Amino acid sequence: MENFWKWLMRANARAVFLGSIVALVCVGAWWTWKELSPVAYRFPPPPPGSVAPPPAGLGVMAYLEQQAALAAAAPPDPFRLPTPPARPAVAPRRDGDVARPTAPSPAPPEQPRADDAARPHRTPVATAPAQPARAKSGSVALTYRGLFRRPDGRVVALIEDSKSRSSEFYAAGDALFGVQVGDIAEDHAEMIRADGSSVDLQLGEPASFREDGNGR
Numbered sequence: 068m069e070n071f072w073k074w075l076m077r078a079n080a081r082a083v084f085l086g087s088i089v090a091l092v093c094v095g096a097w098w099t100w101k102e103l104s105p106v107a108y109r110f111p112p113p114p115p116g117s118v119a120p121p122p123a124g125l126g127v128m129a130y131l132e133q134q135a136a137l138a139a140a141a142p143p144d145p146f147r148l149p150t151p152p153a154r155p156a157v158a159p160r161r162d163g164d165v166a167r168p169t170a171p172s173p174a175p176p177e178q179p180r181a182d183d184a185a186r187p188h189r190t191p192v193a194t195a196p197a198q199p200a201r202a203k204s205g206s207v208a209l210t211y212r213g214l215f216r217r218p219d220g221r222v223v224a225l226i227e228d229s230k231s232r233s234s235e236f237y238a239a240g241d242a243l244f245g246v247q248v249g250d251i252a253e254d255h256a257e258m259i260r261a262d263g264s265s266v267d268l269q270l271g272e273p274a275s276f277r278e279d280g281n282g283r
Contacts, residue, residue, distance in 0.1 A: 210273040211256045224256045
């Protein structure tokens with residue numbers, strides 16, 4: 068013991084301190100690795116005769132076979148449509164065979180409905196198409212189609228006649244078929260006869276005039 072203390076008194080204190088620090092770091096690193104390393108645990112082998120049997124299957128095939136047997140033994144469904152009979156097989160036609168024409172099957176007669184007997188039978192009435200108004204002999208039908216304002220500000224009336232079946236523009240004071248055009252408005256045009264009487268020609272409504280301008 069005295070020899071140890073004598074050696075310790077003669078030893079270098081700094082070297083002893085550094086050695087102690089190194090030893091402490093090494094011991095701490097070893098314990099850290101020891102704590103963090105996984106533990107290798109070995110399970111003991113099971114005793115003979117105690118091995119568990121393999122798990123049984125799901126039994127899907129057995130369930131499907133059971134359901135098929137139940138469906139075959141069940142009574143037929145009354146709401147199910149009957150299966151159509153199979154068509155007979157047609158023998159292939161040879162080159163020497165002659166195709167026989169088959170008569171078309173007659174169409175089933177149309178059954179009268181109950182509501183048809185209650186309805187009275189009506190004969191359709193043929194309606195004749197509307198014919199345009201024709202002017203009498205010696206007269207002409209005039210139809211006012213509208214007005215047009217020229218760039219110079221003058222208003223003209225578009226009038227259709229039954230003679231040429233065409234429309235032309237007429238200004239106030241122009242004469243046509245024995246009558247003279249008077250005032251022009253959006254919904255009518257004034258027509259002045261030869262005797263001085265005037266008639267309003269409504270928009271889109273034909274009116275007949277005598278070509279001599281004395282009557283309508």
